[in-house]
Amino acid sequence: MKANQLINSKSIYLQQHAHNPVEWHIWSKDALNKSKLENKPILVSIGYSACHWCHVMEKESFEDLEVAKLMNSHFICIKIDREERPDLDNIYMEAVQVMGLQGGWPLNVFLLPNQKPFYGGTYFSKDQWIKVLAGVARAFSQEYEELVKSADAYKQSIDRSVIDKYGLKNGNTAFLPENVRKMARQLIEGIDPVWGGMKRVPKFPMPVIWSFLLDMAILDDQKELGEQVCFTLEKMGMGGIYDHLGGGFCRYSVDGKWFVPHFEKMLYDNGQLLSLYSKAYQYSSNAIFKEKITETISWLLNEMCSPEMGFYASMDADSEGEEGKFYTWTYLELEERLGGDLDWFCQLYGIKKQGNWEPNVNLLFQTLPYKEVAENFGFTLDALQSKLTEVKQRLLTKRGLRIRPGLDDKIISGWNGWVIDGLCHAYLAIGDEEIRITALASGNFIWNHMVIENVLYRNYKDNEAYTPAFLEDYGAVIQCFISLYKISFDPLWVNRAELLTQKVMESFYDEEDGMFYFNDPKTEKLIAKKKEIFDNVIPSSNSVMARNLHQLGLYLYKDTYLAQAKSMLQLVSEMLMKEPDFLANWANFYLEQTVPTAEMVIVGKEASMHGLTLQKTYQPNTIVAAATETDKKLPILGGKVGEKSTFYVCFDKTCKQPVDTCEAAVQLLPKLPKTKQ
Numbered sequence: 001m002k003a004n005q006l007i008n009s010k011s012i013y014l015q016q017h018a019h020n021p022v023e024w025h026i027w028s029k030d031a032l033n034k035s036k037l038e039n040k041p042i043l044v045s046i047g048y049s050a051c052h053w054c055h056v057m058e059k060e061s062f063e064d065l066e067v068a069k070l071m072n073s074h075f076i077c078i079k080i081d082r083e084e085r086p087d088l089d090n091i092y093m094e095a096v097q098v099m100g101l102q103g104g105w106p107l108n109v110f111l112l113p114n115q116k117p118f119y120g121g122t123y124f125s126k127d128q129w130i131k132v133l134a135g136v137a138r139a140f141s142q143e144y145e146e147l148v149k150s151a152d153a154y155k156q157s158i159d160r161s162v163i164d165k166y167g168l169k170n171g172n173t174a175f176l177p178e179n180v181r182k183m184a185r186q187l188i189e190g191i192d193p194v195w196g197g198m199k200r201v202p203k204f205p206m207p208v209i210w211s212f213l214l215d216m217a218i219l220d221d222q223k224e225l226g227e228q229v230c231f232t233l234e235k236m237g238m239g240g241i242y243d244h245l246g247g248g249f250c251r252y253s254v255d256g257k258w259f260v261p262h263f264e265k266m267l268y269d270n271g272q273l274l275s276l277y278s279k280a281y282q283y284s285s286n287a288i289f290k291e292k293i294t295e296t297i298s299w300l301l302n303e304m305c306s307p308e309m310g311f312y313a314s315m316d317a318d319s320e321g322e323e324g325k326f327y328t329w330t331y332l333e334l335e336e337r338l339g340g341d342l343d344w345f346c347q348l349y350g351i352k353k354q355g356n357w358e359p360n361v362n363l364l365f366q367t368l369p370y371k372e373v374a375e376n377f378g379f380t381l382d383a384l385q386s387k388l389t390e391v392k393q394r395l396l397t398k399r400g401l402r403i404r405p406g407l408d409d410k411i412i413s414g415w416n417g418w419v420i421d422g423l424c425h426a427y428l429a430i431g432d433e434e435i436r437i438t439a440l441a442s443g444n445f446i447w448n449h450m451v452i453e454n455v456l457y458r459n460y461k462d463n464e465a466y467t468p469a470f471l472e473d474y475g476a477v478i479q480c481f482i483s484l485y486k487i488s489f490d491p492l493w494v495n496r497a498e499l500l501t502q503k504v505m506e507s508f509y510d511e512e513d514g515m516f517y518f519n520d521p522k523t524e525k526l527i528a529k530k531k532e533i534f535d536n537v538i539p540s541s542n543s544v545m546a547r548n549l550h551q552l553g554l555y556l557y558k559d560t561y562l563a564q565a566k567s568m569l570q571l572v573s574e575m576l577m578k579e580p581d582f583l584a585n586w587a588n589f590y591l592e593q594t595v596p597t598a599e600m601v602i603v604g605k606e607a608s609m610h611g612l613t614l615q616k617t618y619q620p621n622t623i624v625a626a627a628t629e630t631d632k633k634l635p636i637l638g639g640k641v642g643e644k645s646t647f648y649v650c651f652d653k654t655c656k657q658p659v660d661t662c663e664a665a666v667q668l669l670p671k672l673p674k675t676k677q
Contacts, residue, residue: 010461011081012408013049017058021068024079027088035076035113041140042111043075044092048083049408050264050314052323053123054106060126067130074137075110082107083313083412084459087470087519090530091158096120098157110136115527116151159528163513166533168571170514175573175593177673183580183587184216188225190581195257196232198581202262204252205236207272208539209581212588214279215620219595220672230284233277237292238366240357243327244349245364245396246303247295249273250317251537259365260357263317263324263405267304267415268538270296274422278429282618288370293426297435300419303407308449309441310411310460311419319405326405329362329395331355337398341391344377344384411460413450413469416442417476418538424483428615436487443484446477447496454499471518471532474504475544482551486615489608489626491633494555501552501561504545514567515542533572539585542568547589554599554623557635569593591672592621596651598669601636602626604645614647614662619669 005025007018017024025031027044035042045062047054061067071077082089082105092109095117096102102122109120119139124132139147162168187209192199198206210229217226236242239258241250248270250261274296281289304312319326331353335342350356350367357363368376374384423439426432450457450465457465458473469477478497485493507523508516510531518530518541532540546568553561572586580587600622602610611626625636640648642658647665649656656668 006079009081010459010464010466011049011084011410012406013047013051013054013081013083014079016049016055017062017079020058020062021065021072022062022077023068023072024077027078027080027085031076031078032113032115035111038076039113040074040076041118041136042113042115043071043077044080044088044107044109044111045077046080046082046089046092046107046109047105048081048314049406050266050316051105052262052264052317053104055318057106057123057129061124061129064126067126067133070130070133070137074133074140083408083410084467086472087526087530090518090532091526091528092117092120094158094528094530095154096122098154112147112151114151116155118147118151118154155527158530161513162515162531162533163571166575168513169574170567171570171573173570173573175569175590176675177594178675179573179577180216180587180591180594180672181220181675183576183590184213184220184222184225186580187213187584187587188228191228191232192256196228196235197256197258199256201256202252202254203241203256203258204537205241205249205269205273206537206584207269207276208535208537208584208588211272211276211279212584212591214276214283215588215591216672218283218618218620219591226283230280230286230289233280234286234288237277237288240363240365242292243295243299244366245327245392245399247292247297247299248303249296260363261324263327265315267311267313267412268418270300271415271418271420271422272538274419275425278422278425279618279620281429282616290430293430297423297426297438301438306409306411309438309445310449311416311442313408313410313412313415315408316406319403324363326399326402327363328357329364330360331362333398334362334395337394338391341387344373344379344387345391347376348373348388409461411450412473413446413456413458413460414473414476416446417473417478417480420446420480421476421483424480424487427487428612429618431616440484440488443480443493451496451500454503456500456503468520468523471504471508471516471541471545472538474500474508475541475548478504478548478552479544482548482555485555486624487612489611494552494634497548497552498556501548514564514571516545534582535585536582540583543583543585543589547585547592550589550592550597551623554597555625555634555636557638565589566593595621595670595672598622599636599648599650600624600665600669601640601648601650602645603637603640603642603648604628606645610645610647610662614665617666619666622669 001019003018004023006014009015080088093103104122106123109117111117190198197203214229236258241253241258241261248265251264251266252262254260277289277292317323338345349364351362355361370384371381374381420439420442423435427435450460456469456474458467458469478500481493481497507520515531518532521529532542534540535543546565549561549565569589576583576586607626611624627637647659649665649668651670659665
């Protein structure tokens with residue numbers, strides 16, 4: 001089959017469609033102009049390489065000659081990798097939802113030649129798709145004026161300002177302890193008491209919710225809440241959503257028990273989960289959390305890391321045309337491989353002769369704690385864990401002979417930001433110097449290869465950075481650069497974060513509401529200028545930037561940043577009270593405004609060592625700076641002196657009496673104020 005235009009793309013997802021009989025185009029001025037010249041509607045089909053149903057629809061419809069003929073005759077067909085162009089995905093996903101349809105991928109949207117959407121949907125079977133194509137082509141030919149009316153209405157809806165759309169209000173109200181406690185209570189009511197996580201199916205990890213609740217538990221001395229967070233992380237880590245052999249988490253479970261995963265592995269949520277499990281390990285010393293940290297890092301380094309120290313985007317759910325085949329086992333396979341270790345392994349992971357998932361197919365799903373299995377078989381805990389390490393290696397070797405799921409090897413700057421941030425937290429939790437070296441090397445890779453003249457790029461492949469970054473990328477990279485400062489105390493990282501922040505202010509800021517656009521409106525003219533407000537599996541880019549501005553404002557003594565961050569939070573605070581489950585990163589920032597943020601500065605010859613020691617215990621809502629007396633390059637360090645190691649704790653523009661030990665400094669950290677009952 002002759003290749004179409006997608007053959008020249010760097011995207012693996014687009015290349016997968018390069019030999020379809022469909023005459024696919026990339027999103028470009030040429031394709032958009034072709035639609036106008038030929039007076040044909042545009043079909044935009046959006047997906048990503050790890051998407052199972054995207055592959056199904058390709059096989060059923062896009063590889064079919066009959067379907068391709070219909071598509072080529074009546075439409076200008078454009079394929080988009082949502083991971084390369086999240087801005088277009090955001091616009092057309094909202095358009096489908098405005099139409100009253102369920103969103104998801106593959107996303108198929110029909111546009112007028114002016115890019116305005118008039119119809120769409122997600123996955124269609126071949127028969128459904130043929131009917132849709134014929135119906136849309138007929139409507140475009142015979143009912144054009146009606147389509148124009150619909151498209152204008154949809155365009156107007158998706159292009160409304162966030163203030164108008166969500167009823168946001170500027171204000172200057174106080175941030176009150178009772179309000180943030182109310183947000184936490186609302187979230188707690190939604191927790192599944194049996195399996196952890198939220199009471200939803202399918203079940204997503206949602207790291208941002210648990211990060212907020214863990215911080216709340218610590219800053220408000222809510223021991224029971226901390227236990228609930230740890231319970232969820234235990235259940236998730238024991239579940240089938242976690243790869244018990246290779247490490248790393250799948251995107252979600254299709255059931256409410258974390259049992260059957262949707263097997264694709266994405267970089268962005270594994271980075272966030274690495275941060276979350278690291279904080280939880282610091283909080284609880286639960287050994288299972290340390291296991292998930294070390295195994296996930298091992299997966300990242302062994303399977304997801306490029307030679308330049310960037311991390312790849314994702315791994316497919318499918319191999320050999322079957323979802324999950326790479327990860328599952330028959331009883332006979334395990335029996336042949338494990339011998340005398342079979343019985344205890346089967347009890348530990350709920351393995352059954354007839355299969356625990358589908359007929360003759362077993363998922364690894366930890367059903368009992370290690371200690372209980374050890375007691376049942378007369379082992380010490382150490383002996384069981386030693387056996388388990390050896391057995392896992394045996395099975396990994398066997399699994400390594402299988403055909404692997406596809407790897408999407410593009411490097412996305414923002415997703416790397418989440419992983420680097422996770423590595424920074426993991427280093428503080430575990431203290432392994434190799435983790436610190438990896439985090440710094442990855443941060444330098446982004447700066448040296450994906451930032452050109454202080455402009456960040458989203459994608460990197462084949463030694464080339466391409467596609468100017470979106471706010472999502474800037475936010476995550478700025479955040480990880482701040483975290484890299486906290487594990488190195490090299491002011492270079494704060495300075496880099498500041499340079500990228502200045503670019504964000506120049507290119508993404510909207511003076512009308514004080515929020516940031518998702519994409520730079522000056523780079524490309526799209527039908528809507530979108531802003532992200534709601535926190536999802538990836539926190540909203542505006543909430544991430546608000547927290548970045550807050551931290552940088554404290555490090556750099558920039559009151560304009562502090563005021564900007566506070567104003568952004570004020571704008572969403574009323575909505576936050578009603579829907580904290582969709583605004584959990586904002587809720588965490590509300591908590592930081594209520595406590596308030598502690599500025600911890602250490603000076604003296606051993607300042608860096610003490611700065612790292614101080615962070616071995618997780619202290620939320622704290623920024624840390626450290627330097628010798630002759631190396632004060634950040635404004636926060638100004639005026640801080642001491643011949644021996646000295647700890648300064650400041651908040652609300654007031655400093656406590658300097659102390660000379662980590663323990664004494666921690667005692668000065670503020671907590672959430674108590675309220676009268």
